[in-house]
Amino acid sequence: MKNQPLLYSIVGLVIGALLTGLVMANQNKQAPAQSNTAMNHESTQMETGMNMSMQDMMDALDGKTGDEFDKAFISGMIDHHQGAIDMANSAKQSAGHQEIKDLADDIIAAQTSEIEMMKQWQKDWGYTQ
Numbered sequence: 001m002k003n004q005p006l007l008y009s010i011v012g013l014v015i016g017a018l019l020t021g022l023v024m025a026n027q028n029k030q031a032p033a034q035s036n037t038a039m040n041h042e043s044t045q046m047e048t049g050m051n052m053s054m055q056d057m058m059d060a061l062d063g064k065t066g067d068e069f070d071k072a073f074i075s076g077m078i079d080h081h082q083g084a085i086d087m088a089n090s091a092k093q094s095a096g097h098q099e100i101k102d103l104a105d106d107i108i109a110a111q112t113s114e115i116e117m118m119k120q121w122q123k124d125w126g127y128t129q
Contacts, residue, residue: 057076057079057080060072060076061073061076067125067127070125070127071122071125071127074118074121074122074127075122075127077114077118078115078118078119081111081114081115081118082111082115084107084111085107085108085111085112085115087107088103088104088105088107088108088111089104089108091103091104092104092105092108
């Protein structure tokens with residue numbers, strides 16, 4: 001049971017990455033008038049931004065242990081989960097396949113629950129004011 005939050009976090013990361021790919025693929029289908037060069041540039045910027053964000057999150061954990069690590073990890077994961085919820089809301093509006101809309105609903109429910117759990121931990125452990 002101690003590893004359950006870590007498992008949820010890993011699942012959230014995987015789901016977020018998959019949803020990102022699906023949303024990006026859907027955006028490329030909806031914008032046929034753009035040139036390939038413009039689409040490639042936009043796609044590269046999005047991927048680089050996500051990689052930087054993930055790297056920044058990992059860098060924020062570097063060298064930390066104990067409560068210092070836990071506080072930074074929870075803070076980063078709350079932001080990450082909120083990003084997944086935002087993407088899932090976009091998928092609910094724009095996705096063409098019902099399966100993606102259903103997945104978006106599942107992501108919203110799971111990530112919202114995990115955010116609430118982590119915010120409670122922050123409060124319980126004195127990480128918030």
